[in-house]
Amino acid sequence: AQKITQTQPGMFVQEKEAVTLDCTYDTSDQSYGLFWYKQPSSGEMIFLIYQGSYDEQNATEGRYSLNFQKARKSANLVISASQLGDSAMYFCAMREGEIAYGGATNKLIFGTGTLLAVQP
Amino acid sequence: DGGITQSPKYLFRKEGQNVTLSCEQNLNHDAMYWYRQDPGQGLRLIYYSQIVNDFQKGDIAEGYSVSREKKESFPLTVTSAQKNPTAFYLCASSIGGQGADTQYFGPGTRLTVL
Numbered sequence: 001a002q003k004i005t006q007t008q009p010g011m012f013v014q015e016k017e018a019v020t021l022d023c024t025y026d027t028s029d030q031s032y033g034l035f036w037y038k039q040p041s042s043g044e045m046i047f048l049i050y051q052g053s054y055d056e057q058n059a060t061e062g063r064y065s066l067n068f069q070k071a072r073k074s075a076n077l078v079i080s081a082s083q084l085g086d087s088a089m090y091f092c093a094m095r096e097g098e099i100a101y102g103g104a105t106n107k108l109i110f111g112t113g114t115l116l117a118v119q120p
Numbered sequence: 121d122g123g124i125t126q127s128p129k130y131l132f133r134k135e136g137q138n139v140t141l142s143c144e145q146n147l148n149h150d151a152m153y154w155y156r157q158d159p160g161q162g163l164r165l166i167y168y169s170q171i172v173n174d175f176q177k178g179d180i181a182e183g184y185s186v187s188r189e190k191k192e193s194f195p196l197t198v199t200s201a202q203k204n205p206t207a208f209y210l211c212a213s214s215i216g217g218q219g220a221d222t223q224y225f226g227p228g229t230r231l232t233v234l
Contacts, residue, residue: 004162035222045163045210045225091162095221106151106170106214106221107178110162 002027004092004111012117013082020067021077021114023092029053033095034075035108036066040088048090051075082118089113122147124226126211131231133198133205141196141229143211150216152194153223156180157208166209169194170216198231206233 003026013019025034036048051059051066059066067076079086093108124145133139145152151170155163165178169188183202188194194213198205208230212223 037225043208043210043228043230045212047222047224050222093162106153106216106223107165107168108163108223110164112160112162 002094002096002109004094004109006092006111006114008114009112010115010117012119013079015084015118015120016081018078018080019082019116021079021090021092021116023075023077023111025073025075025092025094027073027094027096029096031096034066034068035093035095036064036075036077037091037093038086038088039091039113045091049077079116084118084120087116087118089115124211124213124224126209126226126229128229129227131229133231133233135233136200138197138199139231141198141209141211141231143194143196143226144192145194145211145213145226146192147213147224148191149213149224150191151214151221151223152188153212153214154178154184154186154194154196155210155212157210157228163210166196205231207231 005024032053034051038046049059049061049064049066051068058068063080065078091113092111127142153168154166157163164180166184167186169175185197210228211226214221214223
């Protein structure tokens with residue numbers, strides 16, 4: 001069964017330090033996509049970064065990078081130079097299979113999230 | 121400004137009543153989705169629609185219904201058959217089709233059944 005596991009319910013990090021949020025996944029598909037979303041206390045889910053299973057390079061978006069280790073089935077999010085505004089819940093999600101219009105779906109499976117608190 | 125709007129932000133309903141949550145997008149996206157989030161949990165898919173006039177059940181569709189009569193709109197009705205409807209509901213949309221199809225979310229509606 002497809003599954004996303006986030007083993008860190010909560011984490012603290014000092015402002016300006018880097019932090020790694022763990023995510024492991026389980027799938028039998030060869031083609032899949034991995035996403036990270038941020039959910040601040042307001043509730044909105046904000047897309048951060050995407051990694052495709054065939055992408056050879058680790059994805060990066062500003063201060064966010066995704067440490068993709070395919071053999072270990074892990075897709076950890078690294079936030080560099082943490083800021084107070086980074087305090088939020090962070091969710092890892094996986095989309096399985098190829099997307100074909102009218103065929104396979106774009107269903108996302110979410111982990112249970114990690115609550116990150118950035119301390120001044 | 122393009123985006124996804126959900127209304128209302130907070131919704132209260134009495135047990136046994138149906139209630140409809142609104143979701144509108146002006147991103148010209150083909151696909152739209154409804155998720156439910158319970159405290160301490162990730163999101164679970166209720167329904168999704170890849171094109172106008174078509175939709176499919178997600179993992180927890182029982183007690184919910186949807187319609188997709190317009191590309192921009194994907195309302196969700198929580199019926200009295202839903203046994204535990206108190207939750208945070210998030211609507212999302214994506215371009216659809218092939219490729220890295222990222223879903224973008226609205227601000228959510230918090231439903232409380234009294």
